[in-house]
Amino acid sequence: KQEVTQIPAALSVPEGENLVLNCSFTDSAIYNLQWFRQDPGKGLTSLLLIQSSQREQTSGRLNASLDKSSGRSTLYIAASQPGDSATYLCAVGIQETSGSRLTFGEGTQLTVNP
């Protein structure tokens, strides 16, 4: 069974700092990996989707990398801002005979202090 772990569970940094969030998964037979942002009491917002054949994806100040062989992904946030404060969730996509699935980590709660 695929298991997804995110470390650290919580992170507090000063504004302007570059930071890295980590995601690891136990089964390397994934088809994609998706990073989400969740604000308190809100739904999930998709940030980046990395296909299994890709090594990284970039969107603005965000860069996500994928290393399937080691079962790891990182989300790099450059020049962090207070508005980046949220919970960041990693989800790996797997393919089953009945369709595709996402397995989620429990998230990293990020606080960026002004």
Added chain:
Amino acid sequence: IAGITQAPTSQILAAGRRMTLRCTQDMRHNAMYWYRQDLGLGLRLIHYSNTAGTTGKGEVPDGYSVSRANTDDFPLTLASAVPSQTSVYFCASSALAGTGNEQFFGPGTRLTVL
């Protein structure tokens, strides 16, 4: 409507009552999903539908049923609610059910069963 809408936003329900959570998307996505999010357990897939007219069971389907009469709507029904079904429920969709497709989430329904 833009994206995925869910109703109600929140609900308090007596145990034993029947409840249907509504989900509608306007993106003409083929695949739709229902997740529940619980502290310490993350997001878990309840049921899914790869295309209109088909449904399947996810990781935690017991006590829930779904239907997919058309492309846009994917209601989740609790036939006889129990307190362990207290959770935040998210509906999601993706263009296709196959690999590589990004999932988009609704704002969620917060359900409390007393």
